[in-house]
Amino acid sequence: GAVVSQHPSRVICKSGTSVKIECRSLDFQATTMFWYRQFPKKSLMLMATSNEGSKATYEQGVEKDKFLINHASLTLSTLTVTSAHPEDSSFYICSASRVRLNQPQHFGDGTRLSIL
């Protein structure tokens, strides 16, 4: 069964709305989680590394004030897309892994975000 749960699976909202996406590790603690974005026909692009109890680390070109990440517990990270616009429409995916060395990443099922 799934070890990483992502919610919601699909969001359709108006331009200017803020949208929160949750990522939960179900049966393990994750001090680090990752957020990716994927446009149609493209590969996954890492947006940021979510660190439990500290600030997220953003990849170059990703606006930290636009994509707010909170990792308040060892099993939950949230990504908030603030004041979303149509160009933010994409497939957002999170991942997490067990702490032991070289454990694989487990991915959520993704959130399809559509901004009208």
Next chain:
Amino acid sequence: DAKTTQPNSMESNEEEPVHLPCNHSTISGTDYIHWYRQLPSQGPEYVIHGLTSNVNNRMASLAIAEDRKSSTLILHRATLRDAAVYYCILSQGAQKLVFGQGTRLTINP
């Protein structure tokens, strides 16, 4: 991040073996070779990973060249549900994964 090179697409027939190649000539001694696959409209799914020795699990086998500069993911008997984009990624520990374009595998019935 060390890069990998994969063919853009491959095609095979149902119930036949599939060999998906990956080149990683700049691999470092501590890089593990990971394979993930992504079905349409889903998050990626872990397939297999290894360091130096060949690896087998219920999904696939991973054959790693002796010099570690290339590897091959082997699906022993492809089914229609194996149609996906397969990503070969080098990773050290529980670190971020850098995805390339992957190989889009088509399985013909």
